[in-house]
Amino acid sequence: MARLVMKFGGTSVANIERIRNVAAHVRREVEAGYQVAVVVSAMSGKTNELVGWVQDSSKIYDPREYDAVVASGEQVTSGLLALVLQEMGIPARSWQGWQVPVLTSDAHGSARIESIDPARLNAGFAKGEVAVIAGFQGMHAETGRLTTLGRGGSDTSAVAVAAAIGAERCDIYTDVDGVYTTDPRVVPKARKLDKVSFEEMLEMASLGSKVLQVRSVEIAMLHKVRTFVRSSFDDPADPRPGTLICEEEEIVEQQVVTGIAFSKDEAQITLRRVADKPGVAAAIFGPLADQNINVDMIIQVVSGNTGNGESMTTDMTFTVQAADYERAMALLTKLKLQIAYQAIEGATDVVKISAIGVGMRSHAGVAARAFRALAEKGVNIRAITTSEIKFSVLIDKDYTELAVRTLHSLYGLDKVA
C-alpha cells in the first residue's frame, strides 16, 4: 500500500473545530487507500507561550528543561487529533517523538534528527492505524532526554518521517496555498508557483522565506522526498495540489529568476582601517566562528596607503544575524587591540534582498540588471554577494518594499491581472 505523510501547522490545528477539519483531510487520503502518518505542530501561539513561561521561570535556563516544556504543545495536538479521528471511526493513535523513536543529536533547542526507526510505525500501519506523530520533538539516545528541533521544526519531522517510511509524498498543509514568488503581503502581484526545485527552495528558505524550515528542505533534497506545500483551508472534498518541491528536471518551463526572498534579520558591522596584512581576516572571523556567530556577506576594501611609510589599511564590512549583533559587537570591541582596527561601526536597520533561480547558471548579467534597476529607484546598495543560483544585496530597511517590488517586476514575476 502506498504511504503518505500529511503535516499540519499551528493555524491548521488552532482549535478543535480546525482539528476536525484536519481529520476530514486525513479521512480523504485514508479512503483513497493510503497508509497515513500525520505530523502535527502545536496549536498556533502555544509554543511562543511555552517559551515565554520558560524565560519567566529562569534567566539562564537549562536547555533540557526548555525542551521538556516546549515539546508539550505537540503532545497535546497529537492526542487530540487521534481522538477526533477515532470518533470518526478511523483507527488512529498518537506517537511522541521518543515513542517512534525519532533519535536526535543532543543539541537541545535545535537538535538534528539522526535516525527514525520505522518498525513500530510499520506495525501500526499493518493494523490499519493512522499514526499521529508529535512534530518538533525527538530523543537523544545516550541520555534518554527529550529534544526539540528548533522553531518550525515540525516541517523537518514530517519530511524525515516521509523518508523513513518510504512515503510516496509529503504534504505540508499550512495557512497559505503554496510557495509564492515572494511574500504576497509585500507584493500583491506575487504568483503562486506550481513547482519549485529543491535547490531553489533551500535558498529561499535560507534567505528569509518563512514557508518551510531550512532543514526540512535539506532532508527532502537529500532523500528526494516529493513535498507539496498546500492549504489546510481548502475544502477537504476538493483540495488544490499547492506547490510541488521536486527535482529540477521535473520543471519544464524554467524562469531565470524564480523568487525574491528578503530577511530583516540582518545586521552590518564595519571595522575601519584594519592593518592590511596576512592573517587579519582570520583574526576577525576566527573568534566570531568560535562563538558560533555566523558571518554572511563580507566585503573588504583597500582604504589607502599613507604614503609616508605607514602600512596599508583596509575596511572590512560584513553581516551577522540580528540576534548575534550585540554579541559580535562586544566581542570585536574586546579584541580591538588584537585585531588592530581604528573604529567599529554597526547598523541594524538593514535588510537583505535575494533573487533566486537555477536559470542564473546559464544566463549572464542577471544581477547587473538588478543593480541598475535599484540605482534608478535611488536605492543604495551596502553589500553584495552572489553564488551560482542566487545573488543578495544589503540595503536600508526603509526601502524593503520598493526594492522587492522592483526586482519582482524586473524579472517578470508579477501576476498578469
Ligand code: ASP
Ligand atoms: N511548534 C513549533 C514552533 O512553533 C514547531 C512547529 O510548529 O513547526 O516552532
Ligand code: MG
Ligand atoms: Mg512552520
